Amino acid sequence: MVAPLSSWPWENLGILKYMLYAPFLGRLLFAKVQEDSINWCLHVLILCALRGLVYQCWASYSTMLFLTRNRRILQRGVDFKQIDREWDWDNFIILQALMASLAFYAFPSIINLPAWDTRGFIAILILHMGVSEPLYYWIHRCFHGHRPLFTHYHSLHHSSAVPHPFTAGNATPLEHLLLAAVTGVPMAGSCLIGYGSTSMIYGYVLIFDFLRCLGHSNVEIVPHRMFEIFPFLKYILYTSTYHSLHHTDMGTNYCLFMPLYDALGNTLNTKSWELQKKISIDSGKNGRVPDFVFLAHVVDLSSALHVPFLFRSFASLPFCTRIFLVPLWPLAFVVMLGMWAKSKTFLISFYNLRGRLHQTWAVPRFGFQYFLPFAREGINKHIEEAILRADRLGVKVISLAALNKNEALNGGGTLFVNKHPNLNVRVVHGNTLTAAVILNELHSNVKEVFLTGATSKLGRAIALYLCRRRVRVLMLTLSAERFQKIQKEAPPEFQKYLVQVTKYQGAQHCKAWIVGKWITPREQSWAPPGAHFHQFVVPPILAFRRDCTYGDLAAMKLPEDVEGLGSCEYTMGRRIVHACHAGGVIHSLEGWTHHEVGAIDVDRIDLVWNAALKHGLKPASGVVRQTQHPR
Known part of the structure; x- marks a missing residue:
C-alpha cells in the first residue's frame, strides 16, 4: 500500500498538470473585466514564474561545464535515470500556489499589504533564524531518524546521486x-504583527529558493577567504560543499x-570547511584531464538550443523542433553572431x-558556416586550437565530428597532423567505424549496391570493401579519372565488381x-519499390518514398556501464552516439597510438568493428555479427 502523501495526485497528468494554473488565470481575467484592483492571483502567477526562473537559471549555471568544471564538488554527471526521476x-x-490561494481566502487582509515596510524584513529575518531554522532542522532529523519516514518519503530526495538545483524540488508532497x-x-x-509587505513576501520566497538552489548546485562559488576574514559566517551561511556532504554522509x-x-x-x-577551502583553492586549476575528447559542432539555430545547460529535460531526449523553442530563435541568432565575432571552443x-x-x-560555428569559403580559415583555426589545447592538457585522443573533418575543409584532419607532426594527442576522424557500421547493416545476401558519394573517403572505403566480398558496386560519379583511381586500388581479381554509373537511372533495379x-x-x-536507403550523408535525406525504407545515420550504442551521460547527441537516442564519435572512443579504449586521418584503411574496418x-x-x-576480412 502506498504511504499517504508520498505521491503527487497529478503525477499521471504529464504536461497537463499546468492546467492547475488555469483557475488563477481565469480569476485574473475576471478581475480585469470587472475593473477590480490588482488581483492576488496575479501575484501568485508572477511569483510562481519567478520561482521557476530562479531554479532554471541555477540549473543552467551548474550545467555550464565551461564555467563550473573546476568548481564541481562531485565529479560525476547527472544521468538519464536521475533526470527522469526529477522530471x-x-x-x-x-502545490504552494494552491496553498497560497487558500491563505488569501482565509486571510483576505493579506491582499491589502503595503508595497514596502523595512520593519518586515527585520522581523522575517529574526523569525526565520529563530523559528524556521530549528524547526526545519528538527523535521529533517526526524525524516532521517525514523526508518519508515525515510523509506516512504525522504528516500526519493536522496535517490539523486548528484545534487542539482532541480534535486531541491524533487521530494514527496508531505515534505513540501x-x-x-x-x-x-x-x-x-511578520504579517500578524503588522510589519508585512508585498516586497517582503516576494523577497523571502525568492531568496529562500535561491539558497536552496545554491546548496544543491554541486558547484562551490563561496570563496574560502570570506570565512577566514569573518569566521562567524561559517555558522550563519552554508555552502554547496556543506550540503553535498549531507548527501554523501547522511548522518550530518x-x-x-x-x-x-x-x-x-x-x-x-568536521570536514565541511576543510573540503570547501580545498575546492575553492583548486578552482583556478585544471581538474582531471579527459582521456578522450569529441569535438562537435552546432548544426543550426534549433539544434543550438539542445545543449544540456539550456533545458536539461529537452537535451535528454533526441532532438526535434518544438513549438516552445520558436521564441528563443532570436536569442540563438544573437548568440550565433557573438560566436562568429569572437569565441572559443567550450565543454x-x-x-x-x-x-x-x-x-x-x-x-562555436553553425553548420552553414562550414560551406562559406571565407569562413574556412577561421573554422580550421578553432579546430587547430582545440587540438593543441587537448595536446597541452594531456588528452590521449580527440575525435572530429562530421563537418570538422570535412575533406574540403582540412582533408579529414590531415592538415593538422601534417602541420604539427609532434602531437601527442591522437587525431581521429572515426570514419573507419562509420564504414563498418554501414557495411554491417547490409544483409549478407546482398549482391549489388548503388553508391552515391562514391569517391568520398567513406564511399571509397565502402566500395573497396564490398568488391572484395564480390558485391557489385554501382558507383555514381561523373569523373572517370576518380573512379579509375579507386578501381586500381582494388586487387585485380575484384576490380570488375566496381562499375561506374553517371545517372540515377542506372540503379533503377538495385534495392540497396x-x-x-x-x-x-x-x-x-529511380529506386525500385522495396529499396532501402542506407546513408552517411549530413543532413539525412528526406523520407520521401512510402514504398521504401530509410536507415538512420551510422551510430553505435554505448555500453550499459557508461556513467554520467544525461544528454542525447543531436537526433540520436539515449546512449547512442554517431559512429565517428564511437570510433574515437574505441581508439581510446584500445590505446592505439596512430592518427586516423585522411583516407580510410580498408584493412582495419573489421578490426575496428570487432x-x-x-x-x-x-x-x-541492433544488427550484431562478427566479421572477418574476406581475404
Missing part, C-alpha cells in the same frame, strides 16, 4: 507541505541554511566509460542504396 521537480510550486509550513511561519508572523549537516544548528545538535561534519558534456573520462567540446551525397525526392524516385563489439558497443540498428 516533475516543479510540482511543489504548483512541511517545507511550506517552515517558510510560512516567518511570513505569517541537517541544517536548512545555518550550520549553527548542526553545531548545537552535534551533527556537524558541453562529459561521461565516464570503463573508468576513463570522455568529454564533448563544441566548436548507400547514400553518401544528398539526393532529392526526384532522384529517389574492437567495438568487444568493448560492449552495439550498432544502433
Whole structure:
C-alpha cells in the first residue's frame, strides 16, 4: 500500500498538470473585466514564474561545464535515470500556489499589504533564524531518524546521486507541505504583527529558493577567504560543499541554511570547511584531464538550443523542433553572431566509460558556416586550437565530428597532423567505424549496391570493401579519372565488381542504396519499390518514398556501464552516439597510438568493428555479427 502523501495526485497528468494554473488565470481575467484592483492571483502567477526562473537559471549555471568544471564538488554527471526521476521537480510550486490561494481566502487582509515596510524584513529575518531554522532542522532529523519516514518519503530526495538545483524540488508532497509550513511561519508572523509587505513576501520566497538552489548546485562559488576574514559566517551561511556532504554522509549537516544548528545538535561534519577551502583553492586549476575528447559542432539555430545547460529535460531526449523553442530563435541568432565575432571552443558534456573520462567540446560555428569559403580559415583555426589545447592538457585522443573533418575543409584532419607532426594527442576522424557500421547493416545476401558519394573517403572505403566480398558496386560519379583511381586500388581479381554509373537511372533495379551525397525526392524516385536507403550523408535525406525504407545515420550504442551521460547527441537516442564519435572512443579504449586521418584503411574496418563489439558497443540498428576480412 502506498504511504499517504508520498505521491503527487497529478503525477499521471504529464504536461497537463499546468492546467492547475488555469483557475488563477481565469480569476485574473475576471478581475480585469470587472475593473477590480490588482488581483492576488496575479501575484501568485508572477511569483510562481519567478520561482521557476530562479531554479532554471541555477540549473543552467551548474550545467555550464565551461564555467563550473573546476568548481564541481562531485565529479560525476547527472544521468538519464536521475533526470527522469526529477522530471516533475516543479510540482511543489504548483502545490504552494494552491496553498497560497487558500491563505488569501482565509486571510483576505493579506491582499491589502503595503508595497514596502523595512520593519518586515527585520522581523522575517529574526523569525526565520529563530523559528524556521530549528524547526526545519528538527523535521529533517526526524525524516532521517525514523526508518519508515525515510523509506516512504525522504528516500526519493536522496535517490539523486548528484545534487542539482532541480534535486531541491524533487521530494514527496508531505515534505513540501512541511517545507511550506517552515517558510510560512516567518511570513505569517511578520504579517500578524503588522510589519508585512508585498516586497517582503516576494523577497523571502525568492531568496529562500535561491539558497536552496545554491546548496544543491554541486558547484562551490563561496570563496574560502570570506570565512577566514569573518569566521562567524561559517555558522550563519552554508555552502554547496556543506550540503553535498549531507548527501554523501547522511548522518550530518541537517541544517536548512545555518550550520549553527548542526553545531548545537552535534551533527556537524568536521570536514565541511576543510573540503570547501580545498575546492575553492583548486578552482583556478585544471581538474582531471579527459582521456578522450569529441569535438562537435552546432548544426543550426534549433539544434543550438539542445545543449544540456539550456533545458536539461529537452537535451535528454533526441532532438526535434518544438513549438516552445520558436521564441528563443532570436536569442540563438544573437548568440550565433557573438560566436562568429569572437569565441572559443567550450565543454558541453562529459561521461565516464570503463573508468576513463570522455568529454564533448563544441566548436562555436553553425553548420552553414562550414560551406562559406571565407569562413574556412577561421573554422580550421578553432579546430587547430582545440587540438593543441587537448595536446597541452594531456588528452590521449580527440575525435572530429562530421563537418570538422570535412575533406574540403582540412582533408579529414590531415592538415593538422601534417602541420604539427609532434602531437601527442591522437587525431581521429572515426570514419573507419562509420564504414563498418554501414557495411554491417547490409544483409549478407546482398549482391549489388548503388553508391552515391562514391569517391568520398567513406564511399571509397565502402566500395573497396564490398568488391572484395564480390558485391557489385554501382558507383555514381561523373569523373572517370576518380573512379579509375579507386578501381586500381582494388586487387585485380575484384576490380570488375566496381562499375561506374553517371545517372540515377542506372540503379533503377538495385534495392540497396548507400547514400553518401544528398539526393532529392526526384532522384529517389529511380529506386525500385522495396529499396532501402542506407546513408552517411549530413543532413539525412528526406523520407520521401512510402514504398521504401530509410536507415538512420551510422551510430553505435554505448555500453550499459557508461556513467554520467544525461544528454542525447543531436537526433540520436539515449546512449547512442554517431559512429565517428564511437570510433574515437574505441581508439581510446584500445590505446592505439596512430592518427586516423585522411583516407580510410580498408584493412582495419573489421578490426575496428570487432574492437567495438568487444568493448560492449552495439550498432544502433541492433544488427550484431562478427566479421572477418574476406581475404
